[in-house]
Amino acid sequence: MVHQFHPGILREYDIRGTCGKTLEPEDAYALGRSFATRVVRAGRSKVAVGFDGRISSPILEEALVAGLCASGADVLRIGLGPTPMLYYAVASLPQVQDGIQITGSHNPPDQNGFKMVFHGGPFFGPDILDLGRLASRGDWAQGDGTAEPINIMDAYVDRLLAGLEGIAPDAVERLGMAWDTGNGAAGPIVERLVAGLPGRHVLLHTPVDGTFPSHHPDPSVDANLADLRRAVALGRLDFGLAFDGDGDRLGVVDGEGRALAGDQLLMLFAEDVLKRQAGATVIADIKTSGALFERVRALGGTALMWKTGHSHIKSKMKETGALLGGEVTGHVFLADDYYGFDDALYAAVRLIAAVVRLGRPVSALLDALPAMVTTPELRFPVAEADKFAVINAVRARLESAGADMVAIDGVRVTTPDGWWLLRASNTEAMLTARAESDSAQGLARLLDALDAQLAASGIRR
Structure with missing residues (x-):
């Protein structure tokens, strides 16, 4: 048996696709076979598996677990929860160093994907591509692994509460805060967490709903913080906390409603x-x-x-x-x-x-x-085959000019006005840019310098 993944779903940091179009349960099964093969051939057997609240997640989880077991992995199913709970399972459970979370993170409801931990560390880049190669050759280990449910939620919440060790409860008691989980997977954890915390707490959108009826669970988008701002203002709270769909990104507004x-x-x-x-x-x-x-x-x-x-x-x-x-x-x-x-x-x-x-x-x-005066992230489409070539050409020109530059991920150029950045997206056919100065005039000069480099490569921002 062999399997070909859609070429667009094997990303730099994870595997992600649109359900019913580029991502199917058969992909989840094949992923399980390939990942378990890597685990078993490394001399290990246990894999923790969790999933978020998207409608497609339980179906993908069933297929993933079947694939893992078919290649000899013993699966610990931690159930519905945020991605960090999966990370915690791998970090804390005996003899577990590998795990997969089924999650679409902060992406639209019809998308889903997988984040992986291998040998206790992140699994990305060439390793993800290797899963595709194993599947395309059918180079899978054969086995008869087991699957069992495990409750780790209580231990995880207790570990979260340990972050307040040494803090006097009466000092927390004076604080008021709002929590908005956006109907994402962090909701049940926040409900349990708040039950163990002193202080005044207002909970927003904690029931898990994969259609995200309240607002999209992406706290980096300012419009998604409207309910949180309103709760902070109405309750005269000290600050508000917002979470993305799988609970690994945090947004914060202060008592005046300003987003950090x-x-x-x-x-x-x-x-x-x-x-x-x-x-x-x-x-x-x-x-x-x-x-x-x-x-x-x-x-x-x-x-x-x-x-x-x-x-x-x-x-x-x-x-x-x-x-x-x-x-x-x-x-x-x-x-x-x-x-x-x-x-x-x-x-x-x-x-x-x-x-x-x-x-x-x-x-x-x-x-x-x-x-500081900072642009938002500026994004503009460039053909997938061209995006890295553009970055290389810009880097070469800047090096020839003796620019003060960091080139670990695209190019970040520092001038007396501040800095500007141009990099290629690792997941999309896009270039992204950002600039920062201590004045509007300085920012305009930085953007002029960026535009000049883009124009020299035949691109307009």
């Missing part, structure tokens, strides 16, 4: 971590504000810029021993007293702890950050 960008949120965490872990390394992706790197250094930490993508950040944190990482998209990675994977629920608990330890509300912490 992902890099601003990371600056708050950096201050808290570095006060307790002097000199720690903090990693942020190449899209991140220059103010973050300056802030980390000012606090006595080591700031490291790295490639965009949650898998890249997790891998670099393991390599360097960094205690904190983050992306502008709202992924937060805490490894000072946690596992180093992106867990928005744990980050939410740690934000509560940080507010108490730092002795200031989120609004005051935000006011203390430098005001």
